[in-house]
Amino acid sequence: MNNNLMRLHPYPFAKMATLLANSAPAPAYTEIKLGIGEPKHKPPTFVLDALQENLDKLCRYPTTNGTFELRQTIAHWLEKRFFLHHVDANTEVLPVMGTREAIFSFVQAVVSHDENTAKLEDKTDNKPCDPIVVMPNPFYQIYEGAAILAQAAPYFVxxxxxxxxxxxxxxxxxxxxxxTQLLFVCSPNNPTGSVMTMDDWEFLIRLSDKYGFIIASDECYSELYFDKAPIGLLQACAELGRNDFKNCVVFHSLSKRSNLPGLRSGFIAGDETILKSYLQYRTYQGCAMPIPHQIASIAAWQDEKHVAHNRALYQEKFALWMAELGELLDLRMPEAGFYFWVKVPEQFDGDDEVFVKVLYEQANIHALAGRYLSREVNGKNPGQGYVRIALVASVEESREAIERIRKLLTEHTKSSV
Known part of the structure; x- marks a missing residue:
């Protein structure tokens, strides 16, 4: 077995299961799940129809790089959404079976152990160094796990x-x-909902030019915005005149945009040199999207009406939570995404584990302890004292969750006086 498997942390939801192992949910309430970022809005019917109508094509092996029609559809979507002059469907786009798998395999493909000392101009002891993968903290745990299994060292910002x-x-x-060989950026960020500005992107791109590392931008929440569409990495490249997207790649998915997490459909796009090598890796990996999924994906990427409707539902729920709980709970309106990154109320001593247990035991609401999404750096875990709440439930369930939390907070405020 790979010894690095022993270095992997349990997944956040496994930690939550351990935390709640000896707890029982409030029996008076039905369960409301706000812990997992799994979209619950209705998938677009026309996409499901396209999938159903093409099931007979499962008799054919799909190619690793997908059909030209899918790549071309994605290229056109990128050009329109991010104001790009031209995206080459043959060299700058690669469909993938969901971004989780792609992010993991991408790290295995790009991390190198051959040139570690050559990059360190100031190093004098001639000892080999582990390559570094820089990532935000808190973060999507696939970044860290992929780095560890590629025998790279995670560095947390x-x-x-x-x-x-x-x-x-x-x-x-x-x-x-x-x-550093690879930098992960998540914009809009999971779980904080923050968005990178053009100045932020330019700073990182200039660093990449100086040190030669790859920037991988996880943009899976890019279409769940409120006022203004977030700037993406490729858009920033274009504004800087870098139309070859040198050392820059982005990951996108239909999971959040189109409420299709089970379709396992996404793509990676950007620097054609990087994608050429990554395609070779994926060919050996044997990972290709089934043709019916590709046809359904084309239908999804070509339509924006269902995406606008999706955004409107999230906007309604965020507005509801802010109006009804904004005075009792420290809610910070995110710039995009579907998460609240909530500071734990004082009556729970700022303890995120205590708060999520109380939500479960007294309100039958699932949330996620922030510390489980983060790592301790210099004695401090930036997720500790926060809870991630995913507004994936229906508007009706959101109203019910709000009422339960309002009652819980009111009762705990009284008991602490």
Missing amino acids: PCTLDNDFKGNYRTVPKDIWQQ
């Missing part, structure tokens, strides 16, 4: 209130950048 919950990359030391 804390996302806290004082840096708008998106991380201050200017604090990363020079020697870390010298060893």
